[in-house]
Amino acid sequence: MRITVLDHPATLASHLAAWNDLATAALEPNVFHEPWMMLPAIDVFGRDANLRYVLAYADHGGARPLLCGLFPLERVARYSGLPFSHLRLWQYKHCFLGTPLVRATHARACLDAFLDWLEADAQGAAAIKWGSVAADGPFWRELAEALAESGRRSFVPYRFERAVMRPRGGSEAFLSEAVSGKGAKELRRLERRLAEAGKLEYAELQRPEEAEPWIADFIELEARGWKGRNASALGSSDSGRTFFTRAARAAARQGRLMMLGLRLAGRWIALKCNFLSGEGSFAFKIAYDEEYARFSPGTLLELENIRRFHARPELRWMDSCADPDHFMANRLWVDRRRLADLVTTTGRAAGDLMVSSLPLLHWMSRTLRRAPAAALRS
Secondary structure, eight states, rough: EEEEESSSSSGGGHHHHHHHHHTTTTTTOOGGGGHHHHHHHHHHHTTTOOEEEEEEEESSSSSOOEEEEEEEEEEOOTTTTOOOOOEEEOTTTTOOOOEEEEGGGGHHHHHHHHHHHHHHHHTSSSSSEEEESSSHHHHHHHHHHHHHHHHHOOOEEEEEEEEEEEEOHHHHHHHHHHHHHHHHHHHHHHHHHHHSSSOOOEEEEEOOHHHHHHHHHHHHHHSSSHHHHTTOSSSGHHHHHHHHHHHHHHHTTTTOOEEEEEEEETEEEEEOOOOOOOOEEEEEEEEEEEEGGGGGHHHHHHHHHHHHHHOOOTTOOOEEEOTTTTTHHHOOEEEEEEEEEEEEOSOHHHHHHHHHHHHHHHHHHHHHHHHHHHHOOO
16 A cells, blocks of 8 residues: 655546546545545635645556555644644635545445554654544444554544435335424425425426536525525525535435425425435435525425435435534434544554543533532522
8 A cells, every 4th residue: 555645636636537537446435535526626626725635546457556545634723722733624614524535345444544654754753533434334343443443543523413315215215214293294284284285296406507606596595595694505605605615515416416496476485405426325415495484495495305315226324414402404304423533543642642632621611511500509
């Protein structure tokens, strides 16, 4: 296994074909680390970050080396407010999964080579943070085994679960499990009430060449809601708008963009954007017209998303990409996936000291946060 380190994003261009091939053969799919999404993110969000890109190649007797892993790294000066320089897997804005791409057939060799590089790197750091990685799949198992065999210390400061959808016998079987009879009756009533105001129709993006107005309409609809008022909508900044437009266009060209909409009298009142990756999918964003909030258009569109998901037999799961306490996702999506942040030493003494002290530091931080609330109750 040979390690290649790139310090400038422009140099990634010569590795693009290998990167795309790696994404199709990854141990776990992650659209947020695929080139069509990460390259726009680097251009838009990575300008002020101290980034390096570590690529692991295997010489396998073929005409070209085989890319087996790609790790985007960011050097940061502090950890939880403490002055401790370390590396972390770069997690840009709107990146909802940090699991790096490693080739399924070479996963363990790739991780061993990457850990060895971390220890030997002349510009190295004492520790690395693996943020928001899947903690219930093959990547986590491979990493845990590699860390245990190398003797590196590790600490999990944060674990959480979020909603994921896995198919049942069909959409009706799924919905009967997810929604009570009373709840389903109420949602049908809301749908009928909406239809009284005009023609109500569900739609899905069909052809890549039709994606442009869908993308623009999604940005506009989201910006008209509470996210726009909080300046957190994609359209609230040039960077967010540019990133989403470029990524969604690229996804459409590759047949990886799934957009759904609910239209009332010719006007969108809810729009949803999913990204596809092999047998999986990622529910990226949803937006709705707050003028019709009392009719729950976002929930109605989410029900349609469940039906369309089950109409695609090639899809085995959809990650909600939602917060752990997201009301609608937790209400309608009955399955969960585990994620975690993991901090590990790179094999250097300073990292051993840092990682060993993290359990105590996190306990002290939680205790200090609770103290004011306890004082108020007393």
